[in-house]
Structure formats: structure tokens, C-alpha cells
Amino acid sequence: MSTRWASGRPGSRVLREPETTPEPTTAPRAAVPEADADHRQRTGLAEQAAAISAEWAPTAGRILLGVVFFWFGYHELIQPGHWTQYVPVVSESSSLAVVLVLAHGWVLFVTAAALVAGIAPRAAAAIASVLLLEIVISLVVTGVSDTALRDLGVLGLAVCLTGCKNQRLVLRG
């Protein structure tokens, strides 16, 4: 508006009127730009937060999934006896069950490293999805439990990460 007034005819009385208008009329005009600026600032902050979230959320999800995999992989590797009960078909007390748990723990551990370090993150997330699908199926076979449903949610995260192309902190080369 002020630009239009400035570009008007210099001698025009109409242009001078806003300068001589009484205070009651100018007060609402001053309040509107303040509210507008506040709204713009809030919108700007929301957009900035959304941009940061869109940029970093896949990375945060990937690293947190990697931490989960590290924890389970480490414990399966050093205490396989605690995990043999989850091996389907094979006897819990057999050496084959221990070997299977160790192999599973090894894959979890290496996949966790790939997820945390950002080594082929989408491929790592795809492997994580397959692993979690196998875990969920083996848990559901024995009956739906809280653990199975929790792992179903983690499977959802892994599937989501498989489709995320925008990744930060990725190890390349």
C-alpha cells in the first residue's frame, strides 16, 4: 500500500489524507501488521521445523533402529542360551539352536552397523525388514503377544526406511 501511495501524483490530496488521519483509524492498521507478522513468524518456524524434520527424521529413525539391532545382536551373540527358546522347530537345548541364534545375532549386528554408519541404508533397511518379518512370523506362530505387536511396529519403521531416499550422515565411497 505504501508503495502505491508513494507512486501517486505528488500534488494529490488523497495521498495526503492517510498522513492526517486521526489516531483511532491508524491504531487498527498498526495492530493488523503485528498480528500478520506474528502469524508469518509462526508459519515460518513451523515450516522450518517441518523442513528439518523431513531432512533428519529418516536418519534419526535409521540410527535408532540400528541401536535396537545392536542391542539384540550383541545379546544374542554373547548369551545365545537365553534366545534358543525363540528358535522354531529346533529343540531348545540342541547345539543347532545355539548356532542358529549366533548366526541370527551376527546378521543383526552387521545390519545394525550398516544402519548406524549409513552404509547402503536402503539395502540395510530392506535386510532389517526381512529379519523383522521373520521375527514377527516366528512370534505370531506361537501366539499373538505384546512382543509380536511391538516388533510389528519396528517392522513398519524398517519398511518405511526402505523407501526413504533422503538420508543424511551416509557413508559413501
Add this chain to the structure above:
Amino acid sequence: MTRLVGLRGLSVLIFIGLVALALAVVGWYQRDNGEVGPLPNYSSMEIAIHAPGGGIAG
């Protein structure tokens, strides 16, 4: 494989794979739950405690 993960990525994966293998060896040797055997009951043992005066107490 190198094209997919890169040379540095492959190096990291090999290193982590070897660490995991070492942990698996540790896990194999403590596969029976990794629990330490029960401690002996010391209260049932007769332990001689030498008293300051030269005698044996307990």
C-alpha cells in the same frame, strides 16, 4: 558389493563382522546361559581366625 556399499563401507562391515564373529566365539563357550557356577557356601567351612593374643578364635 563394493559398488553398492563403497570401499570404506565394505571395510567397516568386514571389521564389524569380525568383531561379531569374536563375540560369537565368546557366546559359544558360554552357551549354557553363560551363568557362573554357584558359589561355595563359606559359612559352612571352618575358617581359623587368629586372635591377637596368639590363640585361635572361631
